[in-house]
Amino acid sequence: MTNLDEKYMQLALDLAASAKGNTNPNPLVGAVIVKDGVIVGTGLHRKAGEPHAEVHAFRMASEHAHGATLYVTLEPCSHYGKTPPCANLVKDSGVRRVVVAMQDPNPAVAGRGIQLLRDAGIEVEVGILEQQARRLNERFIHNMLTQRPFVISKFAMTLDGKIATHTGHSKWVTGEAAREDVHQIRHEVDGILVGVGTVIADNPTLTTRLKEGNGKHPTRIIMDSSLRTPDLANVLNTEQAQTILVCSKDVSQDKIDQFTEKGVTVLPVGKNEHGLQIDEMLEQLYQLGITDILLEGGSKVNASFLQQGAIDKYVVYIAPKVLGGNLSLTPFAGYNPSFMNEAWNVEVTTFDKVGEDLRIIAYPKLG
Ligand code: AOF
Ligand code: ZN
Numbered sequence: 001m002t003n004l005d006e007k008y009m010q011l012a013l014d015l016a017a018s019a020k021g022n023t024n025p026n027p028l029v030g031a032v033i034v035k036d037g038v039i040v041g042t043g044l045h046r047k048a049g050e051p052h053a054e055v056h057a058f059r060m061a062s063e064h065a066h067g068a069t070l071y072v073t074l075e076p077c078s079h080y081g082k083t084p085p086c087a088n089l090v091k092d093s094g095v096r097r098v099v100v101a102m103q104d105p106n107p108a109v110a111g112r113g114i115q116l117l118r119d120a121g122i123e124v125e126v127g128i129l130e131q132q133a134r135r136l137n138e139r140f141i142h143n144m145l146t147q148r149p150f151v152i153s154k155f156a157m158t159l160d161g162k163i164a165t166h167t168g169h170s171k172w173v174t175g176e177a178a179r180e181d182v183h184q185i186r187h188e189v190d191g192i193l194v195g196v197g198t199v200i201a202d203n204p205t206l207t208t209r210l211k212e213g214n215g216k217h218p219t220r221i222i223m224d225s226s227l228r229t230p231d232l233a234n235v236l237n238t239e240q241a242q243t244i245l246v247c248s249k250d251v252s253q254d255k256i257d258q259f260t261e262k263g264v265t266v267l268p269v270g271k272n273e274h275g276l277q278i279d280e281m282l283e284q285l286y287q288l289g290i291t292d293i294l295l296e297g298g299s300k301v302n303a304s305f306l307q308q309g310a311i312d313k314y315v316v317y318i319a320p321k322v323l324g325g326n327l328s329l330t331p332f333a334g335y336n337p338s339f340m341n342e343a344w345n346v347e348v349t350t351f352d353k354v355g356e357d358l359r360i361i362a363y364p365k366l367g
Contacts, residue, residue, distance in 0.1 A: 005099055008032045008039075008071040009129045013101070015044040015053070016073050017136055021188035021216065022047050025291045027074055027104075027140040031057035033095070035068035052077065054086040058093055066094035073133050075104040075126070078112035087113040090122070097123045101133035105144040135349075139292045142312060148282045149191065150292040151310055153302060154182060155331040156317040156357075163299065166327035168201050177355025178317045183208050185315065187215035191244075191285065191293040195301035196224035205234040206296070207241055217241035219290060223301055225276055227255050227266070238263040244288070246281050275300075278308040299333035306332055306344060311364060314346060318358040
């Protein structure tokens, strides 16, 4: 491995990342072809169903690929999916060396692409900037390993950990830049989830509103065990975005029909001591094509995800203000631990500033 390898792989990762939000359920993939120190081909996967990154890069490189090195952020595929296997294309292109950031977690590939290239006598190196590649495709890896959506818990709180006053007033905790940042995440995910309490209290639209360009609206998922969502709730307006109401299995068919008539999907799931069964709900949502979910509260829903081990990532905004008050709301409510060792440990991977606010990205610590 050389610094140059890292440089070209970084370029491939940046190309891949530029399609964030557009490739679901597929991964983000970038490819760069280098011949004698010159970049002769670049490509990225833009959208599910469209050509893979390698295809674009080889089209650009054409005969210059002969004897060149291919940098690709994910192992070239070996299967017939919506498109034919890239490993064959790579093999036939005449490249001498292939540098791969990470093996494909898709069981249909899982090392077979790399093996196919090695068997063809091509030098293959795996693991360059692997950690970055894994972060970039954290959602895809999670999907492949668990067959469940990747859940991002987002909340905005004051320096003293409050998300709203005791009346529930929360407009606004953070500044404009942080709120714009959240809309960028909404654009990137398939689903946005809140509890019916939030729908009743705030009547949110839960759509994406980006300053520049048109964002995509995620599917709105409302956890509403007894279907209490008010008739005139903004989330029931399905002209802009789709809506799924998740209720308990004991809700009557009549009531369910009232909502399905409005164009909303109703998903009945079982219950446990924490409320609706998150595991079952996530499995079913994945079957409906939801690969990632932005969890936007309220604090009871947040707590039930936490307690059922269903949070995969945290994005937390901390505003430079102190609210105070022992009745002010906090991000996770609904249970009261007695000892510090009952806390959920996380690993903070990033902290930076977005406008005036602090942004922290963390992941649950396993074990
Ligand atoms: C992509 N883009 O650039 C690469 C992928 O259904 P298909 O044919 O598009 O195949 C999707 C699978 O191909 C995907 O799950 C991953 O395992 C592999 N590689 N996919 O969408 C790409 N290189
Ligand atoms: Zn492919």
